[in-house]
Amino acid sequence: KAGVTQTPRYLIKTRGQQVTLSCSPISGHRSVSWYQQTPGQGLQFLFEYFSETQRNKGNFPGRFSGRQFSNSRSEMNVSTLELGDSALYLCASSSTSGTLETQYFGPGTRLLVL
Amino acid sequence: SQKIEQNSEALNIQEGKTATLTCNYTNYSPAYLQWYRQDPGRGPVFLLLIRENEKEKRKERLKVTFDTTLKQSLFHITASQPADSATYLCALDSGYQKVTFGIGTKLQVIP
Numbered sequence: 502k503a504g505v506t507q508t509p510r511y512l513i514k515t516r517g518q519q520v521t522l523s524c525s526p527i528s529g530h531r532s533v534s535w536y537q538q539t540p541g542q543g544l545q546f547l548f549e550y551f552s553e554t555q556r557n558k559g560n561f562p563g564r565f566s567g568r569q570f571s572n573s574r575s576e577m578n579v580s581t582l583e584l585g586d587s588a589l590y591l592c593a594s595s596s597t598s599g600t601l602e603t604q605y606f607g608p609g610t611r612l613l614v615l
Numbered sequence: 616s617q618k619i620e621q622n623s624e625a626l627n628i629q630e631g632k633t634a635t636l637t638c639n640y641t642n643y644s645p646a647y648l649q650w651y652r653q654d655p656g657r658g659p660v661f662l663l664l665i666r667e668n669e670k671e672k673r674k675e676r677l678k679v680t681f682d683t684t685l686k687q688s689l690f691h692i693t694a695s696q697p698a699d700s701a702t703y704l705c706a707l708d709s710g711y712q713k714v715t716f717g718i719g720t721k722l723q724v725i726p
Contacts, residue, residue: 505658536716542718543704543716543717543718543719544659544704544706544716545716546713546714546715546716557711557713559713591658591659593658601647601664601708603661603664604661604714605661606658606659606660607658608656608657608658609656609657609658
């Protein structure tokens with residue numbers, strides 16, 4: 502089975518721009534979660550989607566949004582980028598929703614905001 | 616406030632020895648705790664899950680303990696090898712169907 506894929510792997514943007522990141526989960530997985538990872542804060546939960554519905558949301562401003570398509574692929578959007586948004590963005594898929602489910606992470610998208 | 620603390624300093628250990636990593640938490644009552652491994656430039660990989668009613672769990676050279684009284688989990692790698700060098704993250708069920716991760720401990724196994 503192919504693993505979780507994320508595109509693009511690297512991205513450079515300037516302040517004020519917006520960005521869209523993509524995540525394709527493992528085939529058959531219906532839950533996709535997004536995380537932001539920075540050296541100082543570690544992995545921080547952004548949101549989880551299951552069957553095209555947002556199930557959960559972390560403590561991030563409204564500039565961070567996401568969606569999930571009927572094929573379980575998910576996108577994450579950040580508008581009006583700030584320098585502090587520079588981070589590794591990871592998505593993780595699991596077969597169903599629920600915290601006991603093992604999450605399988607993708608390689609991440611490294612975003613640099615200048 | 617709620618906190619998850621892992622040894623933020625890197626842990627250096629000689630090959631063949633047992634590495635012990637610590638995960639402490641405050642103001643959480645997790646039903647379970649997980650450990651992940653993360654290599655540079657890659658996403659975390661799930662290793663083990665231990666539930667609140669389990670004191671210990673083993674998988675090959677890995678052992679995890681979970682003490683809900685001390686609010687602590689210990690992660691052991693026995694007979695450590697240079698290939699075990701990575702960052703290890705603990706994660707716990709923080710309620711409301713959410714998982715919260717610690718910042719991770721970088722382990723370096725020296726040949």
